[in-house]
Amino acid sequence: MTRRTDIWLRPEQKDIIENYSGGKVGIAAVPGSGKTFTLAHLAARLIASGTVDFAHQQEVLVVTFTNSAVNSFQARIARILQQQYNLLPSVGYRVRTLHGLAHDIVRERPALVGLADDFTILDERLSLEIQRDIIVSRLAEWWDMLSGYTSEEVDLKNARRRFENDLPALVSSFIKRAKDSRIEPETLLGTLAQHDDDQRFDLARFASSVYRDYQQSLSYRGAVDFDDLVRLALEALSMDDLYLQRLQDRWPYVLEDEAQDSSWLQEQMLRALSGNRNWVRVGDPNQAINTTFTTAEPRFLLEFLDESQNPDVVERPLSVSGRSVLPIIDLANELVRWTVEEHPAPDVRDAFDLAEDSRRGTRRGIIQPTGENDPQPNPPDSDGYIHLGYQPGQNTTPENEIDNVVAGEEYALREWLSSIQELPENERPTIAVLVPENSRGFKLAEMLRKYGILYEELLRSTTATRHTVTQLRTVIEYLADPGDLRALKQVYWVLMPSDRRDLVRDDSDLRQVISKFFAQYQNIEELLWPVRSAAPLSVSESAASAYPWLADDLAEFSIKVQRWLRAISLPVDQLVLTIGQNLFTDPVDVALIYKVAVTLRSMAKTHPDWRLPEFAEELRIISSNERKFIGFDDAESGYEPKPGIVTVATMHAAKGLEWDRVYLMAVSNYGFPSALPYDSYIGERWYVRDSLNLEAEVLAQLAALSVGDPDRYDEGQATRQARLDYAEERLRLLYVGITRARRQLIITWNMGRFWKNRPPNQPAQPLVALWEYTNQAGT
């Protein structure tokens, strides 16, 4: 093994990277302990040490949770191989998400699981649309049965409307879970038929029938959805031992990142692929924030680490973190301790793992600061700042909370940003405002815009993706209605380079000249295809002398539009590519447009009757942030916070990232309930009787049916359990939020939108507990 340069490793990291040669290893890693770093170095060392045989196409398989993690892993391993070992950067490993891995497995042997080689993977939106269509077409005949779930105290008409609105998500969750549990609709319907008169299962009965129709509809299209992909991959592995063996040979080492988010299916798949041989699982059970209504559970990792259950698993800790100042580490540790020992609802005290580690004389979930000589030590305490925006008896409206964070209080962004203006740009600290849900993020972003504060969104899709798609959409919208002068003007405006747009924005004369120019072409064809082909564009003499570039700019614009109009007969992907070629030169934009084209083409296949207005609508949905669209942008390639620019993100999206200064907003008992009597829950709808959480209930019905034992289902029990599960997950989400901060942390809360009509939200219990702790500690 050749090694060019050595890097400094913490003892725990060194132990894992340099001493691992095989077998099953479980690593519980605290936030900031460098688990991606450690896993990437381990992968690179396994490749470089020759244990992976290139000639037989062997690879280290790395499985992680998100696409962005895939990209950052790849980049990191490539860099280590090249710089540290002087090897080819792209050989010897494969990094995948669970779905990406499943896709590889199915793609290689599609016929094994009943697919043709050109099977389609249905976009999430399309699959929901199919389900919605089935629901709508069947609802009338089922309504009498389903109305049994509505509360008698509410307006039935209104309730029906809301119920209909919520049903698709409910059914989708049911279908997803049934697939995760590998249960066919026929099996469910068979069991239900034996209990025909049991009304407790009406919702499951309805969902099962939609599931059956939905699967038939997929089969008819030769398509699968994302959940099928994982199910089918497992089916392929269990159906052909030799195929499994070939894959086991191909991937002699399986490294699993974010193992706390591992689902039952993922565990099955990796257990099979690793052949129970060389399997390294890394995760932080205390950061499991994707458990609600999924089969992901930190339990899988904890059980793996449990010596009594898995004596052949070796546990290696990653407990040292140099990310944050000590007071923030202390606060995070206190949240864990308080929850485990003092949480007012004893049933949620196991939200965190705080197992004793007798060997090291410590507890597993506690973050340890760095030791001496660590080249990446914790920032000095003098940099630390914690503000917990809670005072007993003091209330804050949602609007005030945003005001306070943006410009109102001494900790506000505006004041603080102006205080760092002196610093050189690249030395400015990084800042994030983290919110529990997207809608809060959008509101905040609005306010930041108002104050002219620079920010980037990490909400549903990124600003860059949306901007590119918006440009494309504006063009398509015009092409769908080529006589619309306003739409054409909009195209001109949207396509203007940003410096030119600033110029126009600041110059009212110029704006008027442009408006006048378009206004004279009420007959739009005279602008684009003048009868006298040589007719010059009518820009007044004075305008031409004041803005000499304008006539050429408009002429060029009109040529572009002509070219696009001529292309509208083309299939939609080709039209999009034609437009894209004229509009974009940045490789990321070009690649994004290519991806949009391929996506729209697959939509056109499913909807042969769609024309430009429908495609424009599709683009509008992407660009207006209603739907996540994975582009080739920051979200894909690993987001890097920019100094001095505010990142607005959900706490979920912030996982894996860190900033110098972090604001956590809306930490109230609505977003972070504590399973106490006065808490309310997002999943419990006002129109449903007995405060049932229908999603939890229908999944419980499914669970009982899947084992063929309907008596296991006890109505209401799942709702109660869902409250506990949710409270636990939100505690972990808060922990994730806190541990994103390197130096400064501000936590605020608000009373909720309905504080005038309903009991207002309270500060979250853990916020109160942490406030009390900091007061006692005097920090």
Added chain:
Amino acid sequence: MPESWFLEGPAGAGKTTYAIQYCHDLVRNDVSPEAILVMVPQRALGRPYQLAFTGSDWPNGTQIDIVTLGGLARRGLEMFWPLIADKAGFAHPEWEPAFLTIETSQYFMARFVNSAVKTGIFDSINVPPFRIMGQLLDNMSKAAVNGFLLDEVADRLITAWGDRHSSRPSVYRAGVDIAQHFREYCLQNNLLDFSLQIELFMNHLLSEPVYRNFFASRYGHLIADNIEEYFPVADDFIRDVWQELDSALLIYDTDGGYRVFLGADPGGMHVLRNLCDHIEIITETRVISPEAAALVSEFDHLLALNSLPPLLEVNPGEIITIASHKFYPDMIEWVVARIVELIAQGIPPGEIVILAPYLGDSLRFVLMSRLEEAGIAAVSHRPSRAVRDEPAARAALTLLALAHPAWEYHPPAADVADALHQVIDDLDPVRAWLLAQIVYRPGRDELGSFDGIRAGAQERITYRAGEKYERLREWLIRYRSEADEVPPDHFFSRLFGELLSQPGYGFHADFEAGRVVAQLVESARKFRRTLYPDGVDQWDAVTHEYFTLVQDGVLAALHVPSWQQQEEDAVFLAPAYTFLMRNRWVDYQFWLDVGSNQWWERLEQPLTHPYVLARNYPLDQVWTDDLEFRYRRDALRRLLMGLVRRCRKHIFMSITSLGEQGYEQRGPLLHLLQQIVQRYGDVQEAAE
């Protein structure tokens, strides 16, 4: 017993050149050209012979038969139908047979498949009905070209499936039941799909003395080229007629067999050498460089023997350049830039091919338009495409719908505007849109007249365009009065001939659109002739049926073949296998998307199997992953060696880390190249 030769060698050894010379020699020795039968596995492979036998040194007015076995069978059946119709079990031997195309076979198969789909028998596989039809027809063809009974298809598939737990065996059985119903229907109605044509020819016609006499008196000399691409039934045929030949020349490409996944049997065909008096084996190829030969050897060793060959003195890396890109569009830009450079150096475009394992429409379009922008002549292999992807066909169908308001199919206004823009020369898209907004109201019986619209609007649309629109409108109205008398293909041919191809109309100078409409005419004509060979009293319902089938996707595909001559004068863009089956040599090849898994994936379908349904596949063998892996490696080996052997100078390869769909790529070809790079080190890497 003929005097016979078996000529074997790699691509580029000069085998076809030898065969052409052999024909010349025969003719010089007073053999009539008409007595020579040249058999090729695919029409495209007959092109060198067509060119050779039309040259100035060929006797005027004489023709050699260059055929595929399918072509020979069809011709024989057309001529000698009465001889065999009764014996073969046709219900109406006195009627003419109807030869089905893939489209019309699917049409008849549809009724059986659709009703089976409704019973849920195919629910356990995720395949749309039209693909089920295709796979069942494929199974029938496989049975025919291998000489199996249909029952054997199910038996083989079920045995090969093994004891895996699934409902697949019952699905296979159901598939064969449907095929048998379809066959029964064909026998009842004198319909001859491809499988039935082959079976009738081999099992009936070939044993008819009258046909034997005809064949023996017509052909004395057989030249069978590229026999490694033949189906097993061709082996049966050659053996069957062998004794009646005066001479035979069988040509075998050592590393060919590119159609194995379609049922070709190179191993079986190789045994034909035992029939021949003379066996010539050429090992050298005249075309490629030592570096290319070294690369061939690397691929051969790595894939066939799974071992590394001894390091060669010649560096195979010298004929390749590898470039790594992140995104697809980066790759496209790189390819176009290299081609621009080559052309600037004076390389003729025809000496450059761009090859991809799979050529999606988006990739094809972008590459073609980028080359066009760069002013480089390029032609692409055009796969079958949905009618809606052909703007000219879509315009013609919109006009068909407008001509038949009684169908109550109302095209969207955007389609009407698009059709008007395409067919009327002076009508730009904006004016076409404006005109459509005014004259077209979905649900109204006819298009409004130009004279009936406001003067202001007339002026905007222009009188010139208005006049042409008016002629189109009148044509449609006139046609409507006689719609019952006009079959669907006549609508398209008349519309094209009487109007659209005339000066002032859009297809006058647009040859591409003309070819698309010609294919549409052909599709409608075959539909009419097959389904309604005796005509009907009123054609309107037939035309409507045709239109509906196209709209529903049953008659979805239009295959517009590219002209081979065009391919040879321009940069040719094609899937790798398509290029191989052209059997051409070029100076420069570009291999796109080298990381893709598609380089070694076969067309995998759950209801059929090319290897299990092959004659030499053991009847009792389960198809395991080992076999799958071995066959794939072998197919990849043949493909790569075939491509390199057809390159005289240099191969540019592009790796994109993310595929077209955004997935990271880790295909087997990438691994092979990495091994070669590691061994020889100094491969040119053009990292961008």
